[in-house]
Amino acid sequence: MTSDNHNSLWRDFPKTATEFEARFATEEDCRAYWIEARWGGKPACARCGSHRVWTIRDGTTFECADCGHQTSLTSGTLLEKTRKPLKMWFRAIFEISTRRTGISGKDFQRIMGFGSYKTAWSWLHKLRTAMVRSDSDPLGPFVQADETLVGGKGGPNKQLVLVASEANGRVRLAHADNNDEATLKAFADSEIAAEAHVVTDGLASYNAKSLGQLSHEARVQTKAERREHDAIQSCHWTASLLKRWLIGTHAGAVRRQHLQAYLDEFTFRYNRRKTDGVVRIAARVIESAVATRPLTMRNLIDCTRPCRRFASEQTTPT
Ligand SMILES: [Zn+2]
Numbered sequence: 001m002t003s004d005n006h007n008s009l010w011r012d013f014p015k016t017a018t019e020f021e022a023r024f025a026t027e028e029d030c031r032a033y034w035i036e037a038r039w040g041g042k043p044a045c046a047r048c049g050s051h052r053v054w055t056i057r058d059g060t061t062f063e064c065a066d067c068g069h070q071t072s073l074t075s076g077t078l079l080e081k082t083r084k085p086l087k088m089w090f091r092a093i094f095e096i097s098t099r100r101t102g103i104s105g106k107d108f109q110r111i112m113g114f115g116s117y118k119t120a121w122s123w124l125h126k127l128r129t130a131m132v133r134s135d136s137d138p139l140g141p142f143v144q145a146d147e148t149l150v151g152g153k154g155g156p157n158k159q160l161v162l163v164a165s166e167a168n169g170r171v172r173l174a175h176a177d178n179n180d181e182a183t184l185k186a187f188a189d190s191e192i193a194a195e196a197h198v199v200t201d202g203l204a205s206y207n208a209k210s211l212g213q214l215s216h217e218a219r220v221q222t223k224a225e226r227r228e229h230d231a232i233q234s235c236h237w238t239a240s241l242l243k244r245w246l247i248g249t250h251a252g253a254v255r256r257q258h259l260q261a262y263l264d265e266f267t268f269r270y271n272r273r274k275t276d277g278v279v280r281i282a283a284r285v286i287e288s289a290v291a292t293r294p295l296t297m298r299n300l301i302d303c304t305r306p307c308r309r310f311a312s313e314q315t316t317p318t
Helices: 003-011 017-023 027-039 086-098 105-112 117-128 181-191 223-228 233-248 256-270 277-291 297-301
Strands: 053-056 061-064 070-072 142-150 159-166 171-176 197-200 215-218
Touching: 003 027, 003 277, 017 086, 027 086, 027 277, 086 105, 086 117, 086 277, 105 117, 117 256, 142 181, 142 233, 159 181, 159 233, 159 256, 171 181, 171 233, 171 256, 233 256
Parallel strands: 142 197, 197 215
Antiparallel strands: 053 061, 061 070, 142 159, 159 171
16 A cells, blocks of 8 residues: 555544544444555455456455456455454454553453453454564664563563664664573564664673674763663663553553563554554554454464564574
Protein backbone atom coordinates (compact mmCIF):
# COMPACT_ATOMS: atom_id res chain seq x y z
CA MET A 1 0.00 0.00 0.00
CA THR A 2 1.21 3.51 -0.67
CA SER A 3 2.03 5.93 2.11
CA ASP A 4 -0.61 8.30 0.71
CA ASN A 5 -3.17 5.62 1.24
CA HIS A 6 -1.84 4.97 4.74
CA ASN A 7 -2.07 8.66 5.63
CA SER A 8 -5.59 9.11 4.37
CA LEU A 9 -6.67 5.90 6.07
CA TRP A 10 -5.57 6.88 9.53
CA ARG A 11 -6.76 10.47 9.12
CA ASP A 12 -10.15 9.03 8.30
CA PHE A 13 -10.18 6.89 11.42
CA PRO A 14 -12.73 7.84 14.11
CA LYS A 15 -11.32 9.65 17.12
CA THR A 16 -14.00 9.06 19.74
CA ALA A 17 -16.19 6.14 20.73
CA THR A 18 -19.23 7.94 19.28
CA GLU A 19 -17.47 8.57 15.98
CA PHE A 20 -16.34 4.97 15.99
CA GLU A 21 -19.90 3.65 16.47
CA ALA A 22 -21.08 5.78 13.57
CA ARG A 23 -18.19 5.04 11.22
CA PHE A 24 -18.23 1.27 11.76
CA ALA A 25 -21.92 0.75 12.42
CA THR A 26 -22.29 -2.22 10.10
CA GLU A 27 -20.27 -5.18 8.87
CA GLU A 28 -20.23 -3.51 5.42
CA ASP A 29 -18.56 -0.40 6.87
CA CYS A 30 -15.81 -2.56 8.34
CA ARG A 31 -15.38 -4.57 5.14
CA ALA A 32 -15.05 -1.39 3.10
CA TYR A 33 -12.30 -0.13 5.41
CA TRP A 34 -10.58 -3.53 5.40
CA ILE A 35 -10.64 -3.62 1.58
CA GLU A 36 -9.20 -0.13 1.52
CA ALA A 37 -6.42 -1.12 3.95
CA ARG A 38 -5.65 -4.42 2.25
CA TRP A 39 -6.04 -3.64 -1.45
CA GLY A 40 -6.31 0.13 -1.65
CA GLY A 41 -10.03 -0.20 -2.30
CA LYS A 42 -9.95 -2.72 -5.16
CA PRO A 43 -9.90 -6.38 -4.11
CA ALA A 44 -7.48 -8.51 -6.10
CA CYS A 45 -7.54 -12.24 -6.79
CA ALA A 46 -5.04 -13.99 -4.52
CA ARG A 47 -4.03 -16.38 -7.32
CA CYS A 48 -3.71 -14.25 -10.45
CA GLY A 49 -3.91 -10.69 -9.11
CA SER A 50 -6.84 -9.75 -11.34
CA HIS A 51 -9.14 -7.00 -10.11
CA ARG A 52 -12.03 -8.44 -12.09
CA VAL A 53 -13.72 -10.07 -9.13
CA TRP A 54 -17.26 -10.26 -7.85
CA THR A 55 -18.56 -10.62 -4.36
CA ILE A 56 -20.04 -13.88 -3.15
CA ARG A 57 -21.03 -15.41 0.18
CA ASP A 58 -22.51 -12.39 1.84
CA GLY A 59 -19.53 -10.23 1.02
CA THR A 60 -16.90 -12.33 2.79
CA THR A 61 -15.39 -13.77 -0.41
CA PHE A 62 -14.53 -12.66 -3.96
CA GLU A 63 -14.56 -14.85 -7.02
CA CYS A 64 -12.16 -14.06 -9.84
CA ALA A 65 -13.72 -13.53 -13.29
CA ASP A 66 -10.44 -14.50 -14.97
CA CYS A 67 -9.37 -17.67 -13.18
CA GLY A 68 -12.34 -18.60 -10.98
CA HIS A 69 -10.28 -18.59 -7.78
CA GLN A 70 -12.09 -17.58 -4.61
CA THR A 71 -10.36 -15.19 -2.23
CA SER A 72 -11.72 -14.56 1.24
CA LEU A 73 -11.44 -11.10 2.75
CA THR A 74 -9.31 -12.40 5.57
CA SER A 75 -7.35 -15.24 3.94
CA GLY A 76 -3.63 -14.72 4.16
CA THR A 77 -4.03 -12.13 6.93
CA LEU A 78 -3.88 -12.18 10.70
CA LEU A 79 -7.65 -12.76 10.81
CA GLU A 80 -7.69 -15.73 8.45
CA LYS A 81 -10.46 -18.23 9.25
CA THR A 82 -12.02 -16.06 11.93
CA ARG A 83 -15.64 -16.98 12.49
CA LYS A 84 -16.40 -13.64 14.08
CA PRO A 85 -17.55 -10.56 12.16
CA LEU A 86 -14.97 -7.92 11.27
CA LYS A 87 -17.11 -5.50 13.26
CA MET A 88 -16.20 -7.36 16.43
CA TRP A 89 -12.49 -7.29 15.56
CA PHE A 90 -12.68 -3.56 14.83
CA ARG A 91 -14.35 -3.04 18.20
CA ALA A 92 -11.54 -5.03 19.85
CA ILE A 93 -8.88 -2.99 18.06
CA PHE A 94 -10.55 0.24 19.13
CA GLU A 95 -10.68 -0.94 22.74
CA ILE A 96 -7.00 -1.87 22.89
CA SER A 97 -5.99 1.33 21.11
CA THR A 98 -7.92 3.82 23.21
CA ARG A 99 -6.26 2.69 26.41
CA ARG A 100 -2.84 4.23 26.68
CA THR A 101 -1.56 1.39 28.80
CA GLY A 102 -3.38 -1.42 27.08
CA ILE A 103 -5.83 -3.78 28.67
CA SER A 104 -5.75 -6.96 30.74
CA GLY A 105 -7.24 -10.22 29.51
CA LYS A 106 -9.88 -10.06 32.23
CA ASP A 107 -11.04 -6.52 31.39
CA PHE A 108 -10.99 -7.35 27.69
CA GLN A 109 -13.14 -10.43 28.33
CA ARG A 110 -15.69 -8.33 30.20
CA ILE A 111 -15.81 -5.51 27.64
CA MET A 112 -16.11 -7.84 24.66
CA GLY A 113 -18.55 -10.15 26.40
CA PHE A 114 -16.48 -13.28 25.77
CA GLY A 115 -17.53 -16.45 27.56
CA SER A 116 -14.01 -17.52 28.37
CA TYR A 117 -10.79 -15.89 29.46
CA LYS A 118 -8.92 -18.08 26.99
CA THR A 119 -10.81 -16.55 24.07
CA ALA A 120 -10.14 -13.04 25.37
CA TRP A 121 -6.48 -13.80 25.86
CA SER A 122 -6.05 -15.33 22.41
CA TRP A 123 -7.72 -12.35 20.71
CA LEU A 124 -5.49 -9.97 22.64
CA HIS A 125 -2.40 -11.96 21.82
CA LYS A 126 -3.32 -12.13 18.16
CA LEU A 127 -3.78 -8.37 18.02
CA ARG A 128 -0.55 -7.96 19.96
CA THR A 129 1.29 -9.58 17.05
CA ALA A 130 -0.06 -6.75 14.86
CA MET A 131 1.47 -4.23 17.25
CA VAL A 132 4.81 -4.33 15.58
CA ARG A 133 6.97 -1.46 14.64
CA SER A 134 6.24 0.24 11.37
CA ASP A 135 9.70 1.67 10.96
CA SER A 136 12.86 -0.33 10.88
CA ASP A 137 15.14 2.67 11.27
CA PRO A 138 17.76 1.74 13.82
CA LEU A 139 18.13 3.96 16.89
CA GLY A 140 20.46 6.95 16.85
CA PRO A 141 22.35 9.20 16.98
CA PHE A 142 22.57 9.11 20.81
CA VAL A 143 21.66 5.74 22.25
CA GLN A 144 21.73 4.28 25.73
CA ALA A 145 21.85 0.52 26.24
CA ASP A 146 21.17 -1.44 29.38
CA GLU A 147 19.47 -4.58 30.56
CA THR A 148 16.83 -5.31 33.18
CA LEU A 149 15.16 -8.30 34.83
CA VAL A 150 11.38 -8.66 34.77
CA GLY A 151 8.73 -11.02 36.10
CA GLY A 152 8.80 -14.10 38.24
CA LYS A 153 9.41 -14.47 41.93
CA GLY A 154 13.02 -15.05 42.79
CA GLY A 155 16.14 -14.95 40.67
CA PRO A 156 15.78 -18.05 38.48
CA ASN A 157 12.36 -17.02 37.17
CA LYS A 158 13.41 -13.53 36.25
CA GLN A 159 13.68 -12.88 32.55
CA LEU A 160 16.40 -10.77 31.00
CA VAL A 161 15.32 -7.89 28.80
CA LEU A 162 17.77 -5.87 26.73
CA VAL A 163 16.89 -2.19 26.51
CA ALA A 164 18.11 0.36 23.98
CA SER A 165 16.81 3.90 24.04
CA GLU A 166 17.40 7.17 22.28
CA ALA A 167 17.60 9.98 24.82
CA ASN A 168 13.89 10.74 25.37
CA GLY A 169 13.13 9.03 22.08
CA ARG A 170 12.31 5.63 20.70
CA VAL A 171 13.11 2.37 22.48
CA ARG A 172 13.71 -1.23 21.48
CA LEU A 173 13.34 -4.21 23.83
CA ALA A 174 14.42 -7.81 23.44
CA HIS A 175 13.89 -10.84 25.63
CA ALA A 176 17.33 -12.46 25.78
CA ASP A 177 18.93 -15.60 27.15
CA ASN A 178 21.86 -13.77 28.62
CA ASN A 179 23.98 -10.68 28.28
CA ASP A 180 27.05 -12.22 26.73
CA GLU A 181 28.91 -10.48 23.92
CA ALA A 182 27.27 -12.48 21.11
CA THR A 183 23.75 -11.67 22.34
CA LEU A 184 24.51 -7.98 22.87
CA LYS A 185 26.09 -7.88 19.42
CA ALA A 186 22.98 -9.34 17.78
CA PHE A 187 20.86 -6.76 19.59
CA ALA A 188 23.13 -3.83 18.74
CA ASP A 189 23.51 -4.91 15.10
CA SER A 190 19.77 -4.99 14.54
CA GLU A 191 18.65 -2.03 16.65
CA ILE A 192 21.42 0.60 16.73
CA ALA A 193 22.59 2.71 13.79
CA ALA A 194 26.22 2.19 12.78
CA GLU A 195 27.09 5.85 13.32
CA ALA A 196 25.45 6.09 16.76
CA HIS A 197 27.18 7.00 19.99
CA VAL A 198 26.30 4.47 22.68
CA VAL A 199 26.38 4.96 26.44
CA THR A 200 26.24 1.94 28.75
CA ASP A 201 27.00 1.13 32.34
CA GLY A 202 30.21 -0.65 33.26
CA LEU A 203 29.08 -4.16 32.27
CA ALA A 204 32.16 -5.86 30.80
CA SER A 205 30.38 -7.45 27.84
CA TYR A 206 29.72 -4.02 26.34
CA ASN A 207 33.00 -3.90 24.48
CA ALA A 208 34.53 -3.92 21.02
CA LYS A 209 33.31 -7.49 20.45
CA SER A 210 29.68 -6.69 21.13
CA LEU A 211 29.51 -3.08 19.96
CA GLY A 212 31.98 -3.34 17.07
CA GLN A 213 32.74 0.00 15.46
CA LEU A 214 30.10 1.91 17.42
CA SER A 215 31.35 4.89 19.36
CA HIS A 216 31.05 3.70 22.96
CA GLU A 217 31.23 5.27 26.37
CA ALA A 218 31.02 3.09 29.51
CA ARG A 219 29.83 5.07 32.51
CA VAL A 220 30.31 3.59 35.94
CA GLN A 221 28.09 5.71 38.17
CA THR A 222 27.70 5.92 41.90
CA LYS A 223 24.17 6.16 43.28
CA ALA A 224 24.71 9.83 44.01
CA GLU A 225 25.93 10.48 40.48
CA ARG A 226 22.91 8.67 39.09
CA ARG A 227 20.57 10.81 41.15
CA GLU A 228 22.31 13.96 39.98
CA HIS A 229 22.55 13.11 36.31
CA ASP A 230 21.94 9.55 35.20
CA ALA A 231 23.87 8.81 31.99
CA ILE A 232 21.44 6.06 31.02
CA GLN A 233 18.30 7.65 32.40
CA SER A 234 16.12 6.81 29.39
CA CYS A 235 16.89 3.11 29.81
CA HIS A 236 16.18 3.21 33.53
CA TRP A 237 12.94 5.11 32.93
CA THR A 238 11.85 2.65 30.23
CA ALA A 239 12.66 -0.35 32.42
CA SER A 240 10.70 1.10 35.31
CA LEU A 241 7.67 1.90 33.11
CA LEU A 242 7.85 -1.59 31.61
CA LYS A 243 7.83 -3.25 35.03
CA ARG A 244 4.95 -1.08 36.20
CA TRP A 245 3.02 -1.94 33.03
CA LEU A 246 3.60 -5.69 33.42
CA ILE A 247 2.45 -5.56 37.01
CA GLY A 248 -0.22 -2.85 36.69
CA THR A 249 -2.00 -3.87 33.49
CA HIS A 250 -1.10 -7.54 33.38
CA ALA A 251 -0.81 -8.33 37.10
CA GLY A 252 2.66 -9.79 36.49
CA ALA A 253 1.00 -12.80 34.87
CA VAL A 254 3.03 -12.79 31.65
CA ARG A 255 4.43 -16.21 30.83
CA ARG A 256 7.98 -16.22 29.64
CA GLN A 257 7.16 -17.83 26.30
CA HIS A 258 4.99 -14.81 25.49
CA LEU A 259 7.17 -12.09 26.96
CA GLN A 260 8.56 -10.88 23.62
CA ALA A 261 5.03 -10.19 22.33
CA TYR A 262 4.33 -8.06 25.42
CA LEU A 263 7.63 -6.24 24.92
CA ASP A 264 6.57 -5.54 21.33
CA GLU A 265 3.24 -4.14 22.49
CA PHE A 266 4.94 -1.97 25.09
CA THR A 267 7.41 -0.69 22.50
CA PHE A 268 4.65 -0.06 19.96
CA ARG A 269 2.72 2.08 22.44
CA TYR A 270 5.77 3.77 23.98
CA ASN A 271 7.22 4.83 20.64
CA ARG A 272 3.89 6.44 19.73
CA ARG A 273 3.40 8.21 23.04
CA LYS A 274 4.11 11.70 21.72
CA THR A 275 3.02 11.96 18.13
CA ASP A 276 0.57 9.34 17.07
CA GLY A 277 -2.30 8.98 19.47
CA VAL A 278 -5.19 6.56 19.57
CA VAL A 279 -6.38 7.07 16.04
CA ARG A 280 -3.10 6.27 14.50
CA ILE A 281 -2.57 3.25 16.73
CA ALA A 282 -5.90 1.67 15.77
CA ALA A 283 -5.40 2.40 12.08
CA ARG A 284 -1.87 1.03 12.27
CA VAL A 285 -3.04 -2.21 13.93
CA ILE A 286 -5.56 -2.78 11.12
CA GLU A 287 -2.99 -1.94 8.49
CA SER A 288 -0.63 -4.41 10.10
CA ALA A 289 -3.34 -7.07 10.51
CA VAL A 290 -4.03 -7.13 6.76
CA ALA A 291 -0.30 -7.55 6.12
CA THR A 292 0.44 -10.10 8.86
CA ARG A 293 0.46 -13.75 7.93
CA PRO A 294 -2.08 -16.05 9.57
CA LEU A 295 -1.41 -17.22 13.07
CA THR A 296 -3.58 -20.03 14.32
CA MET A 297 -4.97 -20.07 17.83
CA ARG A 298 -3.29 -23.42 18.30
CA ASN A 299 0.08 -21.88 17.48
CA LEU A 300 -0.60 -19.07 19.90
CA ILE A 301 -1.72 -21.09 22.85
CA ASP A 302 0.43 -24.18 22.50
CA CYS A 303 3.57 -22.16 21.96
CA THR A 304 5.95 -23.79 24.39
CA ARG A 305 9.32 -22.54 23.27
CA PRO A 306 10.16 -19.18 24.75
CA CYS A 307 10.19 -16.73 21.90
CA ARG A 308 13.39 -14.93 22.52
CA ARG A 309 14.45 -12.54 19.86
CA PHE A 310 18.10 -13.25 20.48
CA ALA A 311 18.75 -16.74 21.75
CA SER A 312 22.39 -17.55 22.22
CA GLU A 313 22.25 -20.63 19.99
CA GLN A 314 21.34 -18.37 17.10
CA THR A 315 23.91 -15.73 17.78
CA THR A 316 26.98 -17.72 18.81
CA PRO A 317 29.36 -17.72 15.85
CA THR A 318 29.84 -21.22 14.45
ZN1 LIG B 1 -7.75 -14.91 -10.53
